[in-house]
Amino acid sequence: MGMTIAEKILAARSGNVSVVPGQLIMCDTSWVLCHEITTPAALRMLEERGMDKVFNPDQIVAVPDHSVPAMNIKAAKMYQKLKSWVHEKGIKHFYDVGRGGIAHVVLENTGLVKPGDTLVSGDSHTCNAGALGAFATGVGSTDLAGAIYSGKVWFKVPETMLIKVTGKFNPGVTPKDLVLEVIKQIGADGANYMVMEWVGETIDNLDMEGRFTLTNMAIEAGGKTGIVAVDDTTRAYLGARGVTPDQYTEYQSDADAKYKVVIEIDAGALEPTVAYPHIPSNGKVAGTDKIAVTHAYVGSCTNGRISDLREVANILKGRKVADGVQMIVVPATQLIWKQAAQEGLLEIFVDAGASVSYPSCGACLGMHSGVLGPNDVCISSSNRNFVGRMGDPSAQIYLASPATVAASAVNGYISDPRDFIGAGSAAD
Numbered sequence: 001m002g003m004t005i006a007e008k009i010l011a012a013r014s015g016n017v018s019v020v021p022g023q024l025i026m027c028d029t030s031w032v033l034c035h036e037i038t039t040p041a042a043l044r045m046l047e048e049r050g051m052d053k054v055f056n057p058d059q060i061v062a063v064p065d066h067s068v069p070a071m072n073i074k075a076a077k078m079y080q081k082l083k084s085w086v087h088e089k090g091i092k093h094f095y096d097v098g099r100g101g102i103a104h105v106v107l108e109n110t111g112l113v114k115p116g117d118t119l120v121s122g123d124s125h126t127c128n129a130g131a132l133g134a135f136a137t138g139v140g141s142t143d144l145a146g147a148i149y150s151g152k153v154w155f156k157v158p159e160t161m162l163i164k165v166t167g168k169f170n171p172g173v174t175p176k177d178l179v180l181e182v183i184k185q186i187g188a189d190g191a192n193y194m195v196m197e198w199v200g201e202t203i204d205n206l207d208m209e210g211r212f213t214l215t216n217m218a219i220e221a222g223g224k225t226g227i228v229a230v231d232d233t234t235r236a237y238l239g240a241r242g243v244t245p246d247q248y249t250e251y252q253s254d255a256d257a258k259y260k261v262v263i264e265i266d267a268g269a270l271e272p273t274v275a276y277p278h279i280p281s282n283g284k285v286a287g288t289d290k291i292a293v294t295h296a297y298v299g300s301c302t303n304g305r306i307s308d309l310r311e312v313a314n315i316l317k318g319r320k321v322a323d324g325v326q327m328i329v330v331p332a333t334q335l336i337w338k339q340a341a342q343e344g345l346l347e348i349f350v351d352a353g354a355s356v357s358y359p360s361c362g363a364c365l366g367m368h369s370g371v372l373g374p375n376d377v378c379i380s381s382s383n384r385n386f387v388g389r390m391g392d393p394s395a396q397i398y399l400a401s402p403a404t405v406a407a408s409a410v411n412g413y414i415s416d417p418r419d420f421i422g423a424g425s426a427a428d
């Protein structure tokens with residue numbers, strides 16, 4: 001029987017000729033990604049059992065990102081725990097504060113995770129790396145501890161959902177709008193424990209940044225991970241990071257692979273979409289209701305990349321953030337921060353009256369640098385709008401593309417970015 005890309009990777013990494021959905025397998029993990037929030041608990045589990053070792057320090061990547069630079073003593077201690085472990089175990093892929101940023105985005109750029117690899121981390125957005133044709137997923141602290149110790153992790157082989165996307169994005173419509181529309185259609189549990197495999201001419205024409213936005217949000221539909229097959233775009237992206245095809249294995253889904261669900265989307269019919277509180281599946285067309293905002297947030301592992309910042313700058317250039325709106329822009333990594341500075345984007349943000357923050361998760365999950373107060377209303381380019389996600393439980397979070405966030409920041413209420421851009425900009 002034919003297999004999907006994900007099934008082929010899981011078969012290869014578990015030493016099986018083939019696997020079928022539902023099968024329990026023990027897999028080798030190519031990479032374990034560690035940040036300072038969930039790794040300390042995993043390390044404590046290992047220490048308490050006298051199992052304080054790592055399977056291979058060279059297959060572990062450590063990036064403190066959520067609560068850095070530390071905003072309180074507790075956060076400082078978690079950071080210290082990660083850092084001292086990294087030094088003790090000789091983990092060389094360590095992207096310290098000032099050298100990294102948001103772990104998932106840092107990882108994209110390192111060239112470490114390659115097509116055909118397996119990656120686990122104690123973070124639900126690990127699915128981000130699936131855009132590279134890898135099987136990447138978040139696990140709990142116990143499985144994380146097991147992976148750190150043994151380099152192995154068990155999985156129930158997931159079913160796969162096929163998402164076929166055809167047509168061309170209209171100006172002002174972006175991959176974020178596509179993924180919000182898919183989640184709206186299938187629901188926040190619509191892909192429960194499934195791999196979301198993205199195919200079709202629209203995906204073929206999409207750059208890697210856009211693909212990462214799609215795979216990143218698989219978890220918001222309950223997905224085990226998202227995945228995109230390797231093509232020339234992937235090869236070129238990896239090539240630019242010094243990774244050549246002889247260093248990885250490309251898998252493609254068989255023509256007779258079995259899919260649990262197939263959905264089809266016409267990208268040309270998409271509109272800028274906003275997920276209303278308090279669930280990412282609550283999408284409506286941007287500008288449907290005139291909702292005043294107090295905060296506008298551009299950042300996160302979903303949409304804090306250079307192309308996102310360029311879209312924001314396109315709209316903010318020569319304009320001002322509305323009075324009464326606090327706009328925060330967070331380039332996802334140090335490299336992106338530097339590139340944005342070189343391209344003059346940071347200056348555009350500052351001239352518009354936006355605050356530019358240092359690379360971290362920060363306000364995305366309400367930890368620091370922009371925590372929302374009672375009844376605040378935030379339009380955010382991140383991925384979750386749950387109650388209390390960014391601060392006070394009475395705050396309202398609306399999710400959208402960076403372009404929609406920028407348009408809303410300028411108007412002071414949730415707005416359609418197409419009102420700000422002519423044909424041929426933003427998504428082109």
Ligand SMILES: CC(C)[C@H](C(=O)O)[C@@H](O)C(=O)O
Nearest residue numbers: 037038066122123124125365
């Ligand atoms: C803190 C971490 C465990 C969490 C996750 O797993 O996703 C965070 O990154 C988030 O986005 O909510």
Ligand code: SF4
Nearest residue numbers: 125300301361364365
């Ligand atoms: S940026 Fe937000 S969603 Fe991404 S890992 Fe950090 S907290 Fe989680």
